Amino acid sequence: MTSITRTTAPDPRHDEILTPDALAFLARLHDQFAHRRQERLEARMSARTAIENGRDLRFLPETRAIRENTEWRVAGPGPGLEDRRVEITGPTDRKMTVNALNSGAKAWLADLEDATSPTWANIVGGQLNLRDAIRGEIDFATPEGREYRVTATETPTIIMRPRGWHLVEKHLCHTDRAGHRRPASASLTDFGLYLFHNAHALIAGGRGPYFYLPKLENHLEARLWDDVFTWSESALGLAHGTIRATILIETISAAFEMDEILYELRDHAAGLNAGRWDYIFSLIKNHRDRGRSFVLPDRDRITMTVPFMRAYTELLVQTCHKRGAHAIGGMSAFIPNRRDPEATERALAKVAEDKRREAGDGFDGTWVAHPDLIDTARAEFDAVLGDRPNQVDRQRPEVSVSARELLDLSTIEKTVTDAGVRANVSVALRYIESWLRGVGAAAIDGLMEDAATAEISRSQLWQWIHQGVVTEEGTRITRAHVEHELHEVLRMLDRSLDDRYDDAENILRQVALEDGFPTFLTIPAYAHYLVETAPAREPLAA
């Protein structure tokens, strides 16, 4: 008998999400797909080893026919997804949920990935908030008496982003037919609970169960998601193709398989998104041992206009429109500050520039991190789209991107500065501290920081140390130098008795200063710091 078991004592409202039927659905999902997830994760390790050993990524010869076949198209937008010109992203706590629903954006990426610290309270609480929001029951008041109410006449279409395949959910355990007990897959948990509780209500409301799929590395991972969708539709009595997915192209290997990823998910795919921050992280991570030619400059110098980033976004728009899929732009990290009009003006100018370029390149919509950015982003897309809901019909036959261009860092100016090292230490440390307190997206030095941007900071530190990079000022970046910077940053912080800087420092040391390179900082950080101990073990479903 297979089962999903909770490893923590129940919280009364959590029982509305972790119902016996929902857990039984999760158990069946895991019976079907847990072993295939494991296979895909093992395949990731061998792919990485090949790159480490000098093999360059390439367009796959064995899938050439899929790329060259001009006939096939994807399902395209489901109801409520036709016009996605501005999408707001953010975590799913109750306040953010109400604010996102009132924001005026066309869609809301309700995020359990980069912007969420996966504490058990955030994960189940997020599911509760989504469930309440979809049923129009999300209004609440803070203890101080501030009331939050959904007042918008038209709320954004909700697109939920489950956690990536690499993560586990240790507060649920799956026992398979052979009696092996393992932590649940975070992706299957997030996807399964959301679909189980909300699919029928979403459809009744004229929209549907829509997902962003994060951190895919290749088309076989897309095939796994497609099989998960098809199986789940059948299990829950939904018509095949009801689920729609927008797939993030945010790993360097996925950039070589955009057509193939859309093809695998063609009955469910609505679009691709250019997830720039994880993309940069993935480029660094996979080539970290490949010598100086893969070293990148200070984080703030890796802009969207450097040639390898342009090659990636141009290819993405071209591929999407060829297949009838939406191309959705990414996140400018500049955020406004309601207490600082000048900083806000600078951020709005940066965001406008970013969105103007995306709309001009053919993207159909874009992301913003903050409600005060919506008007700015919308104006740039309105200028290009006018009354049209999207520009999917705009083909880009003139675009021709080679494998070499996706990987060519030779034309980028590679300056690393002392300030760039200090900024990476400071941002990574402060972000991890926030994440440990359960806050997965934070405004730090005027920028939006989340798990993806923090990964860039820590992986640059690792790579600069291992490649013996010397800064513009002549400092050799060694472990001792980064340790020194870490002490300086810690010394200058405003500390409080209940902050988590000691733990954050330990994590940063582990993920940036040791010889080993954890594939994601959130894996060890989650296992050691976010998992609650188990006061109760309660078998719930069979």
Ligand SMILES: CC(=O)SCCNC(=O)CCNC(=O)[C@H](O)C(C)(C)COP(=O)(O)OP(=O)(O)OC[C@H]1O[C@@H](n2cnc3c(N)ncnc32)[C@H](O)[C@@H]1OP(=O)(O)O
């Ligand atoms: C790499 C990627 O994956 S990008 C996608 C993942 N990252 C994200 O989604 C980040 C989303 N953005 C955020 O989380 C926030 O904007 C932050 C953390 C960057 C800044 O948040 P704050 O410090 O609260 O900003 P600020 O104080 O200016 O917020 C003003 C109001 O706007 C609300 N707000 C800010 N951002 C958002 C958002 N993304 N969604 C909904 N409401 C928001 C705040 O809740 C606050 O509401 P209140 O007046 O009721 O208190």
Ligand SMILES: O=CC(=O)O
């Ligand atoms: O998820 C988005 C990214 O930029 O990373």
Ligand SMILES: [Mg+2]
């Ligand atoms: Mg990402």
